[in-house]
Amino acid sequence: MSHTHAHTHPHTHGHGHPHTHAHSHAHTHAMPRRQFLTAAVGTAAGLAAGLSHRTSFAAEPNTPESGQAWDILIRGGHVVDPSQGLIGRYDVAIRGGKIAQVAPTIDPAGWREVIDVDGRIVTPGFVDLHAHVYEGVSHYGINADKYCLSRGATTVLDPGSAGAQTFPGFRKYVIEVQATRIRALLNISVTGMLTALRGELEDLEHANVERAIQTIEQNRDLILGVKVRCGRGQSGPNDLVAVQRALEAAEAVRLPIMMHITNTVTPIDQLLALLRRGDLLTHSFRRSGTPESADEGILTSEGILRTSAGEALERGVLFDVGHGQGSFSFDTMEMAMRQGVLPHTISSDVHAYNVGEEGPVYDLATTLSKFLYLGLSLDEAVRRTTATPAAALGWDVQIGTLRVGAEGDVAIFDMLDGEHRFVDSYGGERVGRQRLVPWRTIKGGRTYLPQW
Ligand SMILES: [Zn+2]
Numbered sequence: 402m403s404h405t406h407a408h409t410h411p412h413t414h415g416h417g418h419p420h421t422h423a424h425s426h427a428h429t430h431a432m433p434r435r436q437f438l439t440a441a442v443g444t445a446a447g448l449a450a451g452l453s454h455r456t457s458f459a460a461e462p463n464t465p466e467s468g469q470a471w472d473i474l475i476r477g478g479h480v481v482d483p484s485q486g487l488i489g490r491y492d493v494a495i496r497g498g499k500i501a502q503v504a505p506t507i508d509p510a511g512w513r514e515v516i517d518v519d520g521r522i523v524t525p526g527f528v529d530l531h532a533h534v535y536e537g538v539s540h541y542g543i544n545a546d547k548y549c550l551s552r553g554a555t556t557v558l559d560p561g562s563a564g565a566q567t568f569p570g571f572r573k574y575v576i577e578v579q580a581t582r583i584r585a586l587l588n589i590s591v592t593g594m595l596t597a598l599r600g601e602l603e604d605l606e607h608a609n610v611e612r613a614i615q616t617i618e619q620n621r622d623l624i625l626g627v628k629v630r631c632g633r634g635q636s637g638p639n640d641l642v643a644v645q646r647a648l649e650a651a652e653a654v655r656l657p658i659m660m661h662i663t664n665t666v667t668p669i670d671q672l673l674a675l676l677r678r679g680d681l682l683t684h685s686f687r688r689s690g691t692p693e694s695a696d697e698g699i700l701t702s703e704g705i706l707r708t709s710a711g712e713a714l715e716r717g718v719l720f721d722v723g724h725g726q727g728s729f730s731f732d733t734m735e736m737a738m739r740q741g742v743l744p745h746t747i748s749s750d751v752h753a754y755n756v757g758e759e760g761p762v763y764d765l766a767t768t769l770s771k772f773l774y775l776g777l778s779l780d781e782a783v784r785r786t787t788a789t790p791a792a793a794l795g796w797d798v799q800i801g802t803l804r805v806g807a808e809g810d811v812a813i814f815d816m817l818d819g820e821h822r823f824v825d826s827y828g829g830e831r832v833g834r835q836r837l838v839p840w841r842t843i844k845g846g847r848t849y850l851p852q853w
Pocket of ligand 1: 531560723
Protein backbone atom coordinates (compact mmCIF):
# COMPACT_ATOMS: atom_id res chain seq x y z
CA MET A 402 0.00 0.00 0.00
CA SER A 403 1.56 3.27 -1.05
CA HIS A 404 1.69 5.94 1.60
CA THR A 405 0.45 8.88 -0.37
CA HIS A 406 -1.11 11.64 1.63
CA ALA A 407 -4.83 11.85 1.82
CA HIS A 408 -5.18 15.60 1.79
CA THR A 409 -7.95 15.93 -0.70
CA HIS A 410 -11.32 15.23 0.72
CA PRO A 411 -14.55 15.37 -1.25
CA HIS A 412 -16.47 16.42 1.86
CA THR A 413 -14.57 19.65 1.97
CA HIS A 414 -15.42 20.69 -1.58
CA GLY A 415 -17.69 23.67 -1.58
CA HIS A 416 -18.86 23.11 1.97
CA GLY A 417 -16.60 25.67 3.50
CA HIS A 418 -14.94 23.26 5.87
CA PRO A 419 -11.74 24.50 7.37
CA HIS A 420 -8.99 22.37 5.96
CA THR A 421 -7.45 21.52 9.29
CA HIS A 422 -4.63 19.20 8.52
CA ALA A 423 -2.15 20.11 11.21
CA HIS A 424 -1.66 16.39 11.81
CA SER A 425 -1.92 15.18 8.29
CA HIS A 426 1.53 13.67 7.93
CA ALA A 427 1.89 10.03 8.78
CA HIS A 428 4.59 9.23 11.29
CA THR A 429 4.99 5.67 10.26
CA HIS A 430 8.36 4.37 11.32
CA ALA A 431 8.57 1.25 9.26
CA MET A 432 11.95 -0.40 8.95
CA PRO A 433 12.54 -1.09 5.27
CA ARG A 434 14.54 -4.29 5.73
CA ARG A 435 12.04 -5.84 8.12
CA GLN A 436 9.26 -4.76 5.86
CA PHE A 437 10.88 -6.75 3.07
CA LEU A 438 11.06 -9.80 5.32
CA THR A 439 7.45 -9.23 6.27
CA ALA A 440 6.43 -9.29 2.66
CA ALA A 441 8.23 -12.60 2.16
CA VAL A 442 6.64 -14.14 5.25
CA GLY A 443 3.28 -12.79 4.23
CA THR A 444 3.51 -14.50 0.86
CA ALA A 445 4.49 -17.82 2.39
CA ALA A 446 1.69 -17.56 4.90
CA GLY A 447 -0.74 -16.68 2.15
CA LEU A 448 0.27 -19.73 0.18
CA ALA A 449 -0.04 -21.97 3.24
CA ALA A 450 -3.46 -20.53 3.96
CA GLY A 451 -4.40 -21.13 0.36
CA LEU A 452 -3.62 -24.79 0.69
CA SER A 453 -5.64 -25.26 3.83
CA HIS A 454 -8.68 -23.16 2.94
CA ARG A 455 -11.15 -23.23 0.12
CA THR A 456 -9.79 -20.02 -1.34
CA SER A 457 -6.55 -18.24 -0.71
CA PHE A 458 -8.09 -14.81 -1.28
CA ALA A 459 -10.52 -15.27 1.55
CA ALA A 460 -8.14 -16.91 3.95
CA GLU A 461 -5.44 -14.29 3.81
CA PRO A 462 -7.26 -11.13 4.90
CA ASN A 463 -9.81 -12.87 7.08
CA THR A 464 -7.40 -14.98 9.10
CA PRO A 465 -4.14 -13.12 9.56
CA GLU A 466 -1.27 -15.48 10.14
CA SER A 467 0.34 -15.29 13.54
CA GLY A 468 3.89 -14.19 14.21
CA GLN A 469 6.05 -11.13 14.59
CA ALA A 470 5.56 -10.18 10.97
CA TRP A 471 2.23 -8.58 11.69
CA ASP A 472 3.15 -6.60 14.77
CA ILE A 473 2.00 -2.99 14.92
CA LEU A 474 2.19 -0.49 17.75
CA ILE A 475 -0.15 2.52 17.70
CA ARG A 476 1.29 5.17 20.00
CA GLY A 477 -0.16 8.17 21.71
CA GLY A 478 -3.77 8.05 20.61
CA HIS A 479 -6.87 9.20 22.40
CA VAL A 480 -8.51 5.81 22.74
CA VAL A 481 -12.29 5.50 22.85
CA ASP A 482 -13.38 1.91 23.45
CA PRO A 483 -16.86 1.82 25.00
CA SER A 484 -16.76 -1.99 25.29
CA GLN A 485 -14.26 -1.59 28.12
CA GLY A 486 -15.12 1.91 29.27
CA LEU A 487 -11.72 3.05 28.02
CA ILE A 488 -11.33 6.75 27.29
CA GLY A 489 -7.95 8.39 27.36
CA ARG A 490 -4.39 8.22 26.18
CA TYR A 491 -3.31 4.64 25.50
CA ASP A 492 -0.96 2.76 23.28
CA VAL A 493 -2.50 -0.16 21.37
CA ALA A 494 -0.47 -3.16 20.23
CA ILE A 495 -1.49 -5.67 17.56
CA ARG A 496 0.27 -9.00 17.22
CA GLY A 497 -0.68 -11.83 14.90
CA GLY A 498 -3.70 -9.85 13.76
CA LYS A 499 -5.15 -9.67 17.28
CA ILE A 500 -5.17 -7.00 19.94
CA ALA A 501 -2.15 -7.87 22.09
CA GLN A 502 -2.02 -5.07 24.63
CA VAL A 503 -3.61 -1.77 25.54
CA ALA A 504 -1.68 0.27 28.11
CA PRO A 505 -0.77 3.88 28.95
CA THR A 506 2.68 3.27 27.48
CA ILE A 507 4.16 0.34 25.57
CA ASP A 508 7.87 0.12 24.76
CA PRO A 509 8.24 1.00 21.06
CA ALA A 510 11.28 -1.20 20.52
CA GLY A 511 10.96 -4.30 18.38
CA TRP A 512 7.70 -3.65 16.52
CA ARG A 513 7.53 -4.05 12.77
CA GLU A 514 5.62 -0.83 12.48
CA VAL A 515 5.17 1.98 14.99
CA ILE A 516 2.48 4.48 14.15
CA ASP A 517 2.62 7.72 16.15
CA VAL A 518 -0.88 9.07 16.07
CA ASP A 519 -0.30 12.29 18.02
CA GLY A 520 -3.53 12.40 19.96
CA ARG A 521 -5.78 11.33 17.13
CA ILE A 522 -8.93 9.38 17.99
CA VAL A 523 -8.32 5.62 18.16
CA THR A 524 -11.32 3.27 18.27
CA PRO A 525 -12.10 -0.37 17.59
CA GLY A 526 -12.74 -0.89 13.88
CA PHE A 527 -16.26 0.30 13.18
CA VAL A 528 -19.06 -2.20 12.57
CA ASP A 529 -21.51 -0.82 9.99
CA LEU A 530 -24.80 -2.71 10.20
CA HIS A 531 -26.05 -1.30 6.92
CA ALA A 532 -23.76 -1.12 3.88
CA HIS A 533 -24.58 -2.22 0.32
CA VAL A 534 -21.45 -3.78 -1.10
CA TYR A 535 -22.63 -6.21 -3.79
CA GLU A 536 -20.76 -4.16 -6.36
CA GLY A 537 -21.48 -4.97 -10.00
CA VAL A 538 -24.65 -6.95 -9.38
CA SER A 539 -26.95 -4.97 -7.12
CA HIS A 540 -27.72 -1.50 -8.47
CA TYR A 541 -26.95 -0.21 -4.98
CA GLY A 542 -23.58 -1.96 -4.73
CA ILE A 543 -20.38 -0.06 -3.98
CA ASN A 544 -16.84 -1.15 -3.24
CA ALA A 545 -16.53 -2.25 0.38
CA ASP A 546 -12.80 -1.66 0.74
CA LYS A 547 -13.03 1.89 -0.58
CA TYR A 548 -16.14 3.14 1.17
CA CYS A 549 -16.04 1.02 4.32
CA LEU A 550 -12.68 -0.45 5.29
CA SER A 551 -10.52 2.45 4.13
CA ARG A 552 -12.73 4.82 6.14
CA GLY A 553 -12.73 2.94 9.42
CA ALA A 554 -15.44 0.27 9.07
CA THR A 555 -13.54 -3.01 9.28
CA THR A 556 -16.74 -5.06 9.47
CA VAL A 557 -19.95 -4.45 7.57
CA LEU A 558 -23.30 -6.13 7.37
CA ASP A 559 -24.84 -6.07 3.93
CA PRO A 560 -28.58 -6.10 4.51
CA GLY A 561 -30.24 -7.96 1.73
CA SER A 562 -28.38 -6.95 -1.41
CA ALA A 563 -28.32 -10.68 -2.11
CA GLY A 564 -31.11 -13.25 -1.96
CA ALA A 565 -30.97 -17.03 -2.24
CA GLN A 566 -30.49 -16.85 -6.01
CA THR A 567 -27.68 -14.29 -5.94
CA PHE A 568 -25.89 -15.09 -2.68
CA PRO A 569 -23.38 -17.59 -4.10
CA GLY A 570 -22.00 -14.86 -6.36
CA PHE A 571 -21.89 -12.41 -3.48
CA ARG A 572 -19.87 -14.91 -1.50
CA LYS A 573 -17.46 -15.85 -4.25
CA TYR A 574 -16.86 -12.59 -6.06
CA VAL A 575 -17.23 -10.04 -3.27
CA ILE A 576 -17.07 -11.35 0.29
CA GLU A 577 -14.15 -13.67 -0.34
CA VAL A 578 -12.27 -11.05 -2.36
CA GLN A 579 -12.66 -7.84 -0.40
CA ALA A 580 -10.46 -7.18 2.63
CA THR A 581 -13.43 -5.72 4.51
CA ARG A 582 -15.00 -8.32 6.81
CA ILE A 583 -18.42 -8.69 5.18
CA ARG A 584 -21.38 -10.51 6.61
CA ALA A 585 -24.88 -10.49 5.24
CA LEU A 586 -28.55 -10.60 5.90
CA LEU A 587 -30.23 -12.69 3.24
CA ASN A 588 -33.03 -10.95 1.41
CA ILE A 589 -36.24 -12.98 1.73
CA SER A 590 -36.61 -12.29 -2.01
CA VAL A 591 -34.52 -14.75 -3.98
CA THR A 592 -33.26 -11.98 -6.25
CA GLY A 593 -32.06 -9.56 -3.61
CA MET A 594 -31.79 -5.95 -4.74
CA LEU A 595 -30.90 -6.20 -8.40
CA THR A 596 -32.64 -3.29 -10.04
CA ALA A 597 -34.50 -0.11 -9.28
CA LEU A 598 -36.94 -0.94 -12.07
CA ARG A 599 -38.94 -3.36 -9.99
CA GLY A 600 -39.22 -4.01 -6.27
CA GLU A 601 -37.79 -7.36 -5.20
CA LEU A 602 -41.01 -8.31 -3.43
CA GLU A 603 -43.55 -7.03 -5.94
CA ASP A 604 -43.78 -10.63 -7.13
CA LEU A 605 -44.52 -12.66 -4.02
CA GLU A 606 -43.17 -15.82 -5.61
CA HIS A 607 -39.75 -14.32 -5.02
CA ALA A 608 -40.30 -14.50 -1.27
CA ASN A 609 -39.40 -18.15 -0.99
CA VAL A 610 -38.97 -19.46 2.54
CA GLU A 611 -37.51 -22.84 1.57
CA ARG A 612 -34.87 -21.32 -0.68
CA ALA A 613 -33.92 -18.82 2.02
CA ILE A 614 -33.54 -21.51 4.68
CA GLN A 615 -31.46 -23.69 2.38
CA THR A 616 -29.13 -20.83 1.44
CA ILE A 617 -28.70 -19.79 5.07
CA GLU A 618 -27.92 -23.35 6.15
CA GLN A 619 -25.26 -23.56 3.43
CA ASN A 620 -23.72 -20.22 4.38
CA ARG A 621 -24.03 -20.08 8.14
CA ASP A 622 -20.57 -18.55 8.43
CA LEU A 623 -21.61 -15.47 6.49
CA ILE A 624 -25.38 -15.04 6.80
CA LEU A 625 -26.46 -13.63 10.14
CA GLY A 626 -30.13 -12.96 9.56
CA VAL A 627 -32.94 -12.24 7.12
CA LYS A 628 -33.79 -8.92 5.49
CA VAL A 629 -37.19 -7.76 4.37
CA ARG A 630 -37.92 -4.41 2.74
CA CYS A 631 -41.38 -3.03 3.25
CA GLY A 632 -42.36 -0.10 1.08
CA ARG A 633 -44.30 0.83 -1.99
CA GLY A 634 -41.24 0.60 -4.22
CA GLN A 635 -39.95 -2.65 -2.70
CA SER A 636 -42.91 -4.82 -1.77
CA GLY A 637 -45.98 -2.88 -2.85
CA PRO A 638 -48.97 -4.42 -1.12
CA ASN A 639 -47.03 -7.59 -0.29
CA ASP A 640 -45.24 -6.12 2.73
CA LEU A 641 -47.15 -7.98 5.43
CA VAL A 642 -46.85 -11.40 3.80
CA ALA A 643 -43.19 -10.75 3.06
CA VAL A 644 -42.48 -9.99 6.72
CA GLN A 645 -44.33 -13.13 7.76
CA ARG A 646 -42.21 -15.18 5.38
CA ALA A 647 -39.00 -13.51 6.56
CA LEU A 648 -39.95 -14.40 10.13
CA GLU A 649 -40.79 -17.97 9.15
CA ALA A 650 -37.34 -18.40 7.60
CA ALA A 651 -35.61 -16.64 10.49
CA GLU A 652 -37.35 -18.78 13.07
CA ALA A 653 -36.36 -21.96 11.26
CA VAL A 654 -32.69 -20.98 11.38
CA ARG A 655 -32.89 -19.12 14.71
CA LEU A 656 -31.64 -15.80 13.43
CA PRO A 657 -32.98 -12.24 13.64
CA ILE A 658 -34.63 -10.27 10.87
CA MET A 659 -34.02 -6.69 9.85
CA MET A 660 -37.08 -4.83 8.63
CA HIS A 661 -36.75 -1.82 6.33
CA ILE A 662 -39.64 0.64 6.30
CA THR A 663 -40.43 3.21 3.66
CA ASN A 664 -43.99 4.39 3.29
CA THR A 665 -45.58 0.99 3.70
CA VAL A 666 -48.94 -0.11 2.37
CA THR A 667 -49.77 -2.10 5.51
CA PRO A 668 -50.08 0.28 8.48
CA ILE A 669 -46.76 0.57 10.23
CA ASP A 670 -48.23 -0.38 13.63
CA GLN A 671 -49.14 -3.77 12.22
CA LEU A 672 -45.62 -4.34 10.90
CA LEU A 673 -43.81 -3.15 14.03
CA ALA A 674 -45.93 -5.51 16.12
CA LEU A 675 -44.32 -8.47 14.37
CA LEU A 676 -40.74 -7.66 15.36
CA ARG A 677 -39.24 -9.80 18.11
CA ARG A 678 -36.51 -9.23 20.69
CA GLY A 679 -33.18 -8.92 18.86
CA ASP A 680 -34.79 -8.08 15.52
CA LEU A 681 -33.71 -4.84 13.90
CA LEU A 682 -35.74 -1.98 12.54
CA THR A 683 -33.70 0.03 10.06
CA HIS A 684 -34.37 3.50 8.69
CA SER A 685 -35.92 4.06 12.12
CA PHE A 686 -35.52 7.83 11.96
CA ARG A 687 -36.70 8.41 8.43
CA ARG A 688 -39.12 11.32 8.20
CA SER A 689 -42.18 10.98 10.37
CA GLY A 690 -43.88 13.10 12.98
CA THR A 691 -45.70 15.50 10.69
CA PRO A 692 -49.21 15.24 9.21
CA GLU A 693 -47.74 14.56 5.74
CA SER A 694 -45.39 11.83 6.94
CA ALA A 695 -47.48 10.22 9.66
CA ASP A 696 -47.61 6.84 7.95
CA GLU A 697 -43.91 6.64 7.26
CA GLY A 698 -42.12 6.11 10.53
CA ILE A 699 -42.09 5.75 14.29
CA LEU A 700 -43.70 9.10 15.15
CA THR A 701 -47.37 10.02 14.87
CA SER A 702 -48.57 13.07 12.93
CA GLU A 703 -48.21 15.01 16.20
CA GLY A 704 -44.59 13.95 16.55
CA ILE A 705 -45.26 11.52 19.40
CA LEU A 706 -43.62 8.10 19.54
CA ARG A 707 -46.12 5.56 18.30
CA THR A 708 -47.35 3.11 20.91
CA SER A 709 -46.33 0.27 18.60
CA ALA A 710 -42.78 1.67 18.41
CA GLY A 711 -42.57 2.11 22.18
CA GLU A 712 -43.75 -1.45 22.66
CA ALA A 713 -41.19 -2.70 20.15
CA LEU A 714 -38.45 -0.94 22.11
CA GLU A 715 -39.70 -2.52 25.33
CA ARG A 716 -39.64 -5.95 23.72
CA GLY A 717 -35.97 -5.47 22.84
CA VAL A 718 -36.27 -4.60 19.16
CA LEU A 719 -33.18 -2.66 18.10
CA PHE A 720 -33.56 0.66 16.31
CA ASP A 721 -30.91 1.11 13.65
CA VAL A 722 -30.26 4.35 11.78
CA GLY A 723 -29.60 3.21 8.18
CA HIS A 724 -29.16 6.83 7.05
CA GLY A 725 -29.17 6.28 3.31
CA GLN A 726 -30.47 8.48 0.56
CA GLY A 727 -33.99 8.74 1.91
CA SER A 728 -34.01 7.50 5.45
CA PHE A 729 -32.64 9.93 7.99
CA SER A 730 -34.26 13.16 9.14
CA PHE A 731 -32.68 15.55 11.62
CA ASP A 732 -36.16 16.85 12.52
CA THR A 733 -37.44 13.36 13.28
CA MET A 734 -34.30 12.40 15.17
CA GLU A 735 -34.56 15.52 17.32
CA MET A 736 -38.23 14.88 18.06
CA ALA A 737 -37.42 11.29 19.02
CA MET A 738 -34.49 12.33 21.20
CA ARG A 739 -36.67 14.77 23.11
CA GLN A 740 -38.77 11.72 24.03
CA GLY A 741 -35.72 9.80 25.13
CA VAL A 742 -35.46 7.64 22.02
CA LEU A 743 -31.98 7.10 20.65
CA PRO A 744 -30.79 4.65 18.02
CA HIS A 745 -29.17 1.50 19.37
CA THR A 746 -26.89 1.36 16.36
CA ILE A 747 -25.64 4.08 14.03
CA SER A 748 -25.27 2.69 10.52
CA SER A 749 -24.67 4.43 7.23
CA ASP A 750 -26.66 2.62 4.52
CA VAL A 751 -23.87 3.62 2.14
CA HIS A 752 -24.82 2.72 -1.42
CA ALA A 753 -24.30 3.88 -4.98
CA TYR A 754 -26.67 6.81 -4.69
CA ASN A 755 -25.33 8.49 -1.57
CA VAL A 756 -21.53 8.34 -1.49
CA GLY A 757 -20.76 10.74 -4.34
CA GLU A 758 -19.94 14.43 -4.30
CA GLU A 759 -23.41 15.34 -3.07
CA GLY A 760 -23.59 12.67 -0.41
CA PRO A 761 -25.40 13.01 1.83
CA VAL A 762 -24.00 9.91 3.54
CA TYR A 763 -20.39 9.58 2.30
CA ASP A 764 -19.40 7.08 4.99
CA LEU A 765 -20.06 5.89 8.53
CA ALA A 766 -17.70 8.43 10.12
CA THR A 767 -19.79 11.24 8.62
CA THR A 768 -22.99 9.64 9.88
CA LEU A 769 -21.47 9.37 13.36
CA SER A 770 -20.43 13.04 13.20
CA LYS A 771 -24.08 14.00 12.70
CA PHE A 772 -24.81 12.41 16.06
CA LEU A 773 -22.05 14.43 17.69
CA TYR A 774 -23.93 17.46 16.40
CA LEU A 775 -27.13 15.98 17.87
CA GLY A 776 -25.51 15.92 21.30
CA LEU A 777 -24.13 12.43 21.76
CA SER A 778 -20.73 12.26 23.40
CA LEU A 779 -17.97 10.69 21.35
CA ASP A 780 -18.13 7.68 23.66
CA GLU A 781 -21.89 7.29 23.18
CA ALA A 782 -21.59 7.63 19.43
CA VAL A 783 -18.66 5.23 19.09
CA ARG A 784 -20.51 2.65 21.21
CA ARG A 785 -23.22 2.71 18.54
CA THR A 786 -20.73 2.02 15.75
CA THR A 787 -18.69 -0.62 17.63
CA ALA A 788 -19.81 -2.52 20.72
CA THR A 789 -23.57 -2.40 20.17
CA PRO A 790 -23.65 -3.44 16.51
CA ALA A 791 -21.13 -6.19 17.30
CA ALA A 792 -23.43 -7.42 20.07
CA ALA A 793 -26.41 -7.25 17.72
CA LEU A 794 -24.53 -9.70 15.53
CA GLY A 795 -23.70 -11.89 18.53
CA TRP A 796 -20.05 -11.20 17.88
CA ASP A 797 -18.95 -8.73 20.53
CA VAL A 798 -16.05 -10.77 21.91
CA GLN A 799 -14.12 -10.64 18.63
CA ILE A 800 -15.02 -7.34 16.98
CA GLY A 801 -16.08 -3.85 18.03
CA THR A 802 -13.65 -3.95 20.94
CA LEU A 803 -9.98 -3.46 21.77
CA ARG A 804 -10.01 -6.22 24.38
CA VAL A 805 -6.87 -8.34 24.35
CA GLY A 806 -7.42 -11.28 22.01
CA ALA A 807 -10.05 -9.56 19.88
CA GLU A 808 -9.51 -9.05 16.16
CA GLY A 809 -6.81 -6.45 15.53
CA ASP A 810 -9.25 -4.01 13.97
CA VAL A 811 -8.41 -0.42 14.79
CA ALA A 812 -9.69 2.79 13.29
CA ILE A 813 -7.78 6.06 13.63
CA PHE A 814 -9.47 9.39 12.99
CA ASP A 815 -8.75 13.09 12.92
CA MET A 816 -11.25 15.12 14.88
CA LEU A 817 -11.72 18.33 12.94
CA ASP A 818 -13.07 21.25 14.95
CA GLY A 819 -14.77 24.09 13.14
CA GLU A 820 -18.04 24.63 11.36
CA HIS A 821 -19.19 21.56 9.50
CA ARG A 822 -22.31 21.52 7.38
CA PHE A 823 -24.26 18.29 7.66
CA VAL A 824 -27.18 17.38 5.41
CA ASP A 825 -29.79 14.71 6.11
CA SER A 826 -31.73 12.67 3.53
CA TYR A 827 -34.36 15.37 3.05
CA GLY A 828 -32.11 18.37 2.54
CA GLY A 829 -32.27 19.31 6.22
CA GLU A 830 -29.09 21.07 7.27
CA ARG A 831 -27.27 21.50 10.54
CA VAL A 832 -23.91 23.00 11.38
CA GLY A 833 -21.84 20.90 13.74
CA ARG A 834 -18.70 21.75 15.65
CA GLN A 835 -16.87 18.49 15.18
CA ARG A 836 -16.28 16.09 12.38
CA LEU A 837 -14.60 12.72 12.59
CA VAL A 838 -12.46 12.08 9.51
CA PRO A 839 -10.79 8.72 8.80
CA TRP A 840 -6.98 8.83 8.92
CA ARG A 841 -5.86 5.18 8.98
CA THR A 842 -7.55 1.84 9.43
CA ILE A 843 -5.82 -1.34 10.52
CA LYS A 844 -7.20 -4.79 9.87
CA GLY A 845 -5.49 -8.14 9.68
CA GLY A 846 -2.09 -6.58 10.32
CA ARG A 847 -2.43 -4.22 7.38
CA THR A 848 -2.77 -0.46 7.37
CA TYR A 849 -5.22 1.18 4.99
CA LEU A 850 -5.25 4.83 3.96
CA PRO A 851 -8.62 6.47 3.40
CA GLN A 852 -9.76 6.47 -0.22
CA TRP A 853 -12.00 9.32 -1.20
ZN1 LIG B 1 -30.30 -0.34 2.75
